[in-house]
Amino acid sequence: MLTVQQWLKRSARDVLDESDEILHVKYQLIYTIGSQRPVDAGAQRWKTIQLILELVKKNAEDVARNYSKDISYEKSLRSSHFPSFRLLSHQPFRSLAERIANDWLSEQSYRQEERQLLLSFILETNASIECLNNRFSQDILQRVLILRGLLSSEVLFVALTKRYRVNFGVNPNPKFNRRMAVPFRAKDVAAENTEFGHPDSAIVLTQLFYY
Structure with missing residues (x-):
């Protein structure tokens, strides 16, 4: 099974229908997978x-x-x-x-x-x-x-357009163990296991949160 998964990772390609919509900055990335990599331009x-x-x-x-x-x-x-x-x-x-x-x-x-x-x-x-x-x-x-x-x-x-500590903030849960801004569902209520899908959105909102 692992061999098949590795082959798919090397050989397969994802085809996204309506990619301009589903990859739009307003959407959130839920349940991220894979190892962390530095953002382009670092x-x-x-x-x-x-x-x-x-x-x-x-x-x-x-x-x-x-x-x-x-x-x-x-x-x-x-x-x-x-x-x-x-x-x-x-x-x-x-x-x-x-x-x-x-x-x-x-x-x-x-x-x-x-x-x-x-x-x-x-x-x-x-x-x-x-x-x-x-x-x-x-x-x-x-x-x-x-x-x-x-x-x-x-x-x-x-x-x-997002409201501080209502639409975004840093998850206070110690188990989350990250200092990046994440989506909030309500005032001071972080949406668990979610991140902003666009890296620049995450960076902008993280800096807004701390400053």
Whole structure:
């Protein structure tokens, strides 16, 4: 039986019908199996997401002022804390995403033409990576792809619609033995044996929980 299982693991392929739906960031991964592996880009992914959350924090008050009916916002008492910031509708997200992308690019040393290429790729889902190949290093492409996932693929939007300690949090059960954010079923009630299916969602919500 073990031999058959090993052969299937080497030779078989999973075919997912409606993969765009079942692999969507809003769904949860239940009863994970297999050995743990580091997420693609490793620590760089965590640092990039942390930087993006800093830019969310920087722009949160202005965006909340412009979309007061679509955002729940409360300024944090400490400068080191992330404010209470939750999107109540999709309307403000485009403005927030544009601010984040422009702020991130302003911290980089690119020519105007390169900035426009990167900005278009980060914000537009139909932009092709072929326009960036052979113009930027793999490290830059990796970070740009992370930003694209957060902004144009709306991973960040999904995360910012969730309520702290109601829709996500860290499982307090000592048997769980993990410090990553997981889905919650109700206030302070973790959904047992579940994780967020998208790694960037898990990283964003974990950082929001602790900060």
